[in-house]
Amino acid sequence: MPKKMMIVDPERCTGCRLCEQVCSVKHNGVSNPSLARIHVVKWDNEGFYLPMRCQHCRDAPCMRSCPVNALYRDEELDSVRINHDICIGCKMCVSACPFGAMGWNPKQGRVFKCDLCHGDPQCVRFCDMKAVDYVETSKMQASRMREAAENYAELMRKHGR
Amino acid sequence: MKIVIVGNGIAGNEVAFSLRERTPEHEIKILSAEKFPEYDPCSLPYYIGGDVPREVVFRRSLDDYQNKNITLVLDSPVVSIDPHAGAVVTAKGEKHFYNKLVLAHGGRLFIPPIEGVDRQGVLSCKLLGEADKLSEHGGSTAVVIGSGAIGVEAAEALKKKGYVVYIIELLDWILPALFDEATARRLEAALRTYGIQVLTAEKVLRIDGDTAVTGVVTDKREIPCDTVVIATGVVPGTALAQTAGIEVERGIKVNSRMETSVEGIYACGDCVETIDACTGEDVMFQLKHNATEQARIVARNILGMNATYTGAYAFARAHFFDTHAVTFGKTSRSTACLLGDTEVIERENGKDYLRLILLDGKVAGGQAIGTYADSIGLFMGAMWRQDDIKTLRKNWVNIVRAGSPYPWIYRKMGWLIGLSATDVSSDAAAVCQSF
Amino acid sequence: MSSKDQKIFVVDERKCDGCRECEKACSHKHFGVCSPRHSRIRIEAFGDGDLFVPVFCQACGDPLCIKVCPMNARIELANGAVVTDEDRCIGCRTCVYICPVGAPVENPVSGKLMTCDRCAEDEELPLCVQACSKQQALRFVDARVVARTTARECAARLKAAYKPPKVPE
Amino acid sequence: MALNRKIAYIDLDKDEIKVEPIPREWRRKFLGGRGLDAYLLYKHTPRGCDPLGPDNVAIISAGLLVGTLASASARTHVMAKSPLTNLTGSANMGGFFAPEMRWAGFDHLVIRGRAKRPVYLYVHDGEIEIRDAAKLWGVGIYDTQDIIRKELGDEETQILCIGPAGENLVRFANVMTGRKNAAGRTGMGAVLGSKNLKAVACRGTMDIELKYPLEALEYNKEVIDQVISTKVSQIMQRWGTGFIYSVTNTTGLVRTRNFQYNQLPHSEDIECENLDKYSIGLDGCFGCQVHCRHRYVIKEGPYAGTYAQGPEYTSQGAFGAEVGCRSMNTVLVGNHLVNDYGLDTLEVGSMIGWAMELYEKGILTDKDTNGLKLEWGNDEAVLEMVRQMTFREGLGDILAEGPLRAAAKIGPESLPYLIHVKGMSNLHSDERPTPSLALNIAVASRGADHLRGRPAIDLYNLPMKVYEKVYRSPDGYEGPLTNSYSEYEGKPRMVLWQEMVYMAVDCLGVCKYHTVFLSPNHPAFKEFTQLIRLNTGLEFSEMDLWNIANRCYTIERLFNLREGMVRQDDWLPDRYFDEPTKLGLPVARGKSIDREKFKAMLDEYYRLHEWDEEGIPTRELLERLEISDLWPAQN
Structure with a gap:
């Protein structure tokens, strides 16, 4: 299976927060963005929207801080996942994660985080702007380069070199 | 569904009450060989020693069972299982039918084949009934045979009651299953400072006395005494399982869902043989936390939730008077036969002692006495995460630099294993000055 | 369930300057003295004052200390705190050893172990958190918003990277 | 359940809040949202009550499916007896307020009475507080929201509020949330203003339980696909509602210079394609994939650098065709101003257009306008009139009373030029051919x-x-x-x-x-x-x-x-x-x-x-x- 990664593009995000809603429904069966694993951080007075979600870090602070190794790397999806059978709910990962990707569900007494929906992230599926996208790692760099090149070309055209 | 649980110990009760927590349905019945509601065997030495009153050993009252609609049948040891009829038979000849059966009857005290073990005054403290006897026993000199955790705790309890106490250990050092020699010797020394006689590498030959105990004879000496406490360990109860044709080795064999080889019969607690969560080896850690964990897995599987048990882990502490020690994972002795580079990190500071056993750079076990013990949790975490201590050493500069992304626990671990002693100022006096 | 029951502590080590006001507040509330030995929260200091970490009971969802305590003295309160029942505790420190951060502290008066009780009923905010109101290293926040709050802080740091200054046309 | 949201009766006279469940019978008969609001309005207002008096009730509500997996389920509905028409007052808006109100546990807030001093409501997780809003009085809607968020210490708080127009009882003042979401018609802002209620802030973390969550998820995807597969949605996704202006203006369906023409020639500058110069991206309401409006930054003039959202088709009409202006900058600035002041952009455009025609016909003179040249295409005059209406200065004070009341003040000769039905001005579309x-x-x-x-x-x-x-x-x-x-x-x-x-x-x-x-x-x-x-x-x-x-x-x-x-x-x-x-x-x-x-x-x-x-x-x-x-x- 090709390795894919989640990327965000705040320029595309329209701030509709559908990703948050579908995430909470998919994982918890309820609509409640505070249970979502993705958060659209919005600056309403600047119109800047940045979806924040788990980066599935290689050297993940949450994994490092877990005292019982309940967080593990799923090699198939290259994601960081929780084994709830092991998790003791100490919340060290909540404090450790710099991205705010670790949430705490007081009702269940357990932490939660993005699991990439087992390879079919619902946030990506529902985002028609593709402000969050799940792309093949190998193509990622190339597409970003192309974007940059196009912007550059545009500037050159505009300023007549 | 009728659920019958054999055994009213930690595991049996945890199964019953976790089931009830999840569903009000199903008939739940616990068959107990004893006459009490659930009590905690771990706490018996402290009751004997008078640290706590007797009622504290109980984890539940009879009302708790009633309130949760759990039937508790007391004084009914189960003698056989008929898996075809789906019934168990008690010693009184009563039949109890089940749809799901849970074996949680634990183990029984191992009674060494020594002459005179049936004398009056030969006691133990695994069961509450025995503990009651020991507590009421009015002796003055006690010999504790066996120096496992129970033995040491019993010795402490008796010392507190004013006994002259001897501990006799067949092997070379006390707490042999839990601690390495280096640690154990320190504990022995500590025990001696409290006035407990510790005799290691010594074999009890017989117990003297006509009806009551008058002394213990070992291969090295004779000890006059009026009390003998048997603390030579616990063997898993497997006989009952064998009546149902359940596969048994040292303990009852279970799969990862805690189900025995016979469908519909689960087992958990001290009577089962499971895997080590770290190494995957077949092990028997007869420890309370494992029993609890296994019991919850059983409860979930009975309800069809398909939970898998990740394995048991060794974690035990030894504590007497103001000496505190802890051990986890493997000892040097148990790693000696494994492939791979082993390394032992030792740190000593007065009475405090830390011993870490590394296998291929990764923490495989550890022991600690005193203040080092208070931070042992960090190393247990390192063991679970399989943190490589070699990498910790290599990355140390990164870990201690300001703004390091490494969680603080790495700094503390590094300090504890002596990477840079100046990095932590734990001097309480300095702290107090700041107020 | 009141909103307090849903709250959890969040630590930001980067903000802790080791002032130990939390220890003072805690010991003063529970013992009437200002002494770190009497505090259920303690500051671990590393290096030359470049890292201070408040260590205290995390009140785990499935606490290991409850499982291992031989006396069954560790109990969960309705407000989520996990505390020691002093009538049962014998001071064996098993809870300290099993704890991932070694949080329980010996009560210097009784010799038994103690952990954070979240200033149970009588305070709006735990006093250590109140004492840290300036540094904000220690916060007691609604569990439902904790992820979002952290995400916002992080996003604020990332914003500059994502949002290059506008190129004039 | 999505049905367990509550209804709160808030009496600002007595500082009383009563919370009740919504009877299942009401759901069967009225569903929720505007339907139930209509019933509540009918039941809770006495006949002939003064729309700006304490007897009028302002009802703020979220519909039955708000916050659930129904695409774009984001509408907040505001209802009261209208101070503009003295009839049904009703307006709804998108944004994020309604779902947040539902996560906070409420479907309907029924507000009556009049607070003694400016207040705002803080609704959070099943609780409602009445809080002081003295320092918010006179503040525009952008800053009001910023200040409340800062005060509550929660950036995720969603706020519905009125601007200076609502406070000054302009009879076509809006209730707003976010940058541009406006419950725009029938003067709901004035009703809140008359109650001294500056804002309602909501923050909720309660679950909305769905009956069949995973099926709903799949069905929502189907519905979204259905919606965005249509051409019109795709165009709106790219250009916003502004595209309608180009289409209708070309056909001749745009009310121009009040009602004199039906097309504004040479108005390419205010067509939606031009927005690209100002736009920094599009913006969606909660859960919506159509994201029909732009986020833009004004580039010239005294408002250069201001960030705002929109403009909708209606603003293009109000600050374009109806007043004969052809400048995108005026549309953008005007749109920003009406949003910040909390004014109904349609009514503003119509009133100014009407005033301009009266000025052209000599019914209004320089004396009435204090020398302001209310001539077609006078951008400055248009923006000045927006300000005057908000703060009720000069001619603006008269126009702020709405079409019929203003006509009564100006004189019967102005009536024939008034384009209104039931006392409310029409959108800038011209319906004569249709x-x-x-x-x-x-x-x-x-x-x-x-x-x-x-x-x-x-x-x-x-x-x-x-x-x-x-x-x-x-x-x-x-x-x-x-x-x-x-x-x-x-x-x-x-x-x-x-x-x-x-x-x-x-x-x-x-x-x-x-x-x-x-x-x-x-x-x-x-x-x-x-x-x-x-x-x-x-x-x-x-x-x-x-x-x-x-x-x-x-x-x-x-x-x-x-x-x-x-x-x-x-x-x-x-x-x-x-x-x-x-x-x-x-x-x-x-x-x-x-x-x-x-x-x-x-x-x-x-x-x-x-x-x-x-x-x-x-x-x-x-x-x-x-x-x-x-x-x-x-x-």
Whole structure:
């Protein structure tokens, strides 16, 4: 299976927060963005929207801080996942994660985080702007380069070199 | 569904009450060989020693069972299982039918084949009934045979009651299953400072006395005494399982869902043989936390939730008077036969002692006495995460630099294993000055 | 369930300057003295004052200390705190050893172990958190918003990277 | 459950808050949102009450499906007796307020009385606090929201508020949330202002439980795909609603220079394509994939650097065609100003356009305007008038009273130039070539309004079978239908059908861009039944929804009748009949509404509604709809 990664593009995000809603429904069966694993951080007075979600870090602070190794790397999806059978709910990962990707569900007494929906992230599926996208790692760099090149070309055209 | 649980110990009760927590349905019945509601065997030495009153050993009252609609049948040891009829038979000849059966009857005290073990005054403290006897026993000199955790705790309890106490250990050092020699010797020394006689590498030959105990004879000496406490360990109860044709080795064999080889019969607690969560080896850690964990897995599987048990882990502490020690994972002795580079990190500071056993750079076990013990949790975490201590050493500069992304626990671990002693100022006096 | 029951502590080590006001507040509330030995929260200091970490009971969802305590003295309160029942505790420190951060502290008066009780009923905010109101290293926040709050802080740091200054046309 | 949200009765006179569950019976009869609001308004206001007095109730609500997996389920509905028309006051808006209110545990806030000092409400996780808003008084809506968020220490708080216009009781003041989401019509902002209620802040973390969550997820995807697969949605996704301006202006359907023309030539600058220069991206309401508006930054003038959202089609009309301006900058600045002040952009455009025509005709003079040259295309004058209206200075103070009251002050000679129905100005569209749209604005329950029953797809001249499929369902209508927008036949049915479907989406809290408004292929009753079932578990047939919509619409009608509306109010200004259009394509040029045909259309409309010839619902209808206890009105 090709390795894919989640990327965000705040320029595309329209701030509709559908990703948050579908995430909470998919994982918890309820609509409640505070249970979502993705958060659209919005600056309403600047119109800047940045979806924040788990980066599935290689050297993940949450994994490092877990005292019982309940967080593990799923090699198939290259994601960081929780084994709830092991998790003791100490919340060290909540404090450790710099991205705010670790949430705490007081009702269940357990932490939660993005699991990439087992390879079919619902946030990506529902985002028609593709402000969050799940792309093949190998193509990622190339597409970003192309974007940059196009912007550059545009500037050159505009300023007549 | 009728659920019958054999055994009213930690595991049996945890199964019953976790089931009830999840569903009000199903008939739940616990068959107990004893006459009490659930009590905690771990706490018996402290009751004997008078640290706590007797009622504290109980984890539940009879009302708790009633309130949760759990039937508790007391004084009914189960003698056989008929898996075809789906019934168990008690010693009184009563039949109890089940749809799901849970074996949680634990183990029984191992009674060494020594002459005179049936004398009056030969006691133990695994069961509450025995503990009651020991507590009421009015002796003055006690010999504790066996120096496992129970033995040491019993010795402490008796010392507190004013006994002259001897501990006799067949092997070379006390707490042999839990601690390495280096640690154990320190504990022995500590025990001696409290006035407990510790005799290691010594074999009890017989117990003297006509009806009551008058002394213990070992291969090295004779000890006059009026009390003998048997603390030579616990063997898993497997006989009952064998009546149902359940596969048994040292303990009852279970799969990862805690189900025995016979469908519909689960087992958990001290009577089962499971895997080590770290190494995957077949092990028997007869420890309370494992029993609890296994019991919850059983409860979930009975309800069809398909939970898998990740394995048991060794974690035990030894504590007497103001000496505190802890051990986890493997000892040097148990790693000696494994492939791979082993390394032992030792740190000593007065009475405090830390011993870490590394296998291929990764923490495989550890022991600690005193203040080092208070931070042992960090190393247990390192063991679970399989943190490589070699990498910790290599990355140390990164870990201690300001703004390091490494969680603080790495700094503390590094300090504890002596990477840079100046990095932590734990001097309480300095702290107090700041107020 | 009141909103307090849903709250959890969040630590930001980067903000802790080791002032130990939390220890003072805690010991003063529970013992009437200002002494770190009497505090259920303690500051671990590393290096030359470049890292201070408040260590205290995390009140785990499935606490290991409850499982291992031989006396069954560790109990969960309705407000989520996990505390020691002093009538049962014998001071064996098993809870300290099993704890991932070694949080329980010996009560210097009784010799038994103690952990954070979240200033149970009588305070709006735990006093250590109140004492840290300036540094904000220690916060007691609604569990439902904790992820979002952290995400916002992080996003604020990332914003500059994502949002290059506008190129004039 | 999505149904366990509460209703709060807030009495600002007594500082009392009473929280009650919503009876299941109400859900069956009114669903929620606008439908239930209409019922509550009818029950809780005394007949003939002063709209700006303490007896009027302001109802803020979220629809039945808000916050659930129904795409764009984001609408907040605000209802009260209108200070503009003295009839039904009702407006809804998107944004994020309504879902947040539901996560905080409430569906309806029924607010009566008048606070002694400025206050705002803080609604959070099942609790409501009344808090002091003294320092917010006089602050624009952008800053109000920033200040409240800072005060509450939670950036995620969603705030509904009024601007200076609402505080100054401008009779067409908005209730706003976010940067531009406006509950814009009928002066709901003035009602809140009269209650000294500056804002309602919401923050919630409570679950909205869905009946069949995973099925709802899949069905939501289907609905989204259905919505965004249509051309019109794709265009809106790219250009926003501004595209409508280009289309209608080309055809000749844009009211220009008040009502003198129907097309503004050479106005390329204010067409949506030009927005790209200012836009930094598009913006969506909660859960919406259509994201129909721009985030833009003003580039020139005293407001350079200001960030705002929009402008919608309506702002292009209000600050473009109606006042004869051709500058995108004016549209952008005007849009920003009305949003920040909390004014209804439509009403503002109409009032200024009207004033300009009066100035042109000499009815208003330099003396009235304090020397302001109210000439067509005078950008500065337009923006100055916005300010004057908000702060009630000079001529603005008169215009702030709304069309009829202003006309009364200026004099009867100004009346013929007023484009209004029931005292509310029309959108800047010109309906003379389109009888169906004309009928809609004449009969809409809140005055001249396009969002009550505009059959916009009538403009497309689609094949008959498309219209038949839409307009004959779900009750099997068998009367006439025509597919040419210049016809009169069959149009009453179209208006009626649209009234029902818009009422249904308003009850559900779904955006109108997600139903049959701009595209015949968007979801309607059939999809709604599924959305309701999967999200809430309530089972309704399509006919049930139709009947609910009919019931709610009838209550609005009853409210209007109770407050004194008569048949003559369902009528258009004379200029619609007497002045043929002058510009546009051949289909739109030289058109006017035929009085007789229009009267016949109105009769047909009443008949279809089962109202008598005076427009009063028949006894049989009321009994069938189980609301016969409401009429004749007792209070």
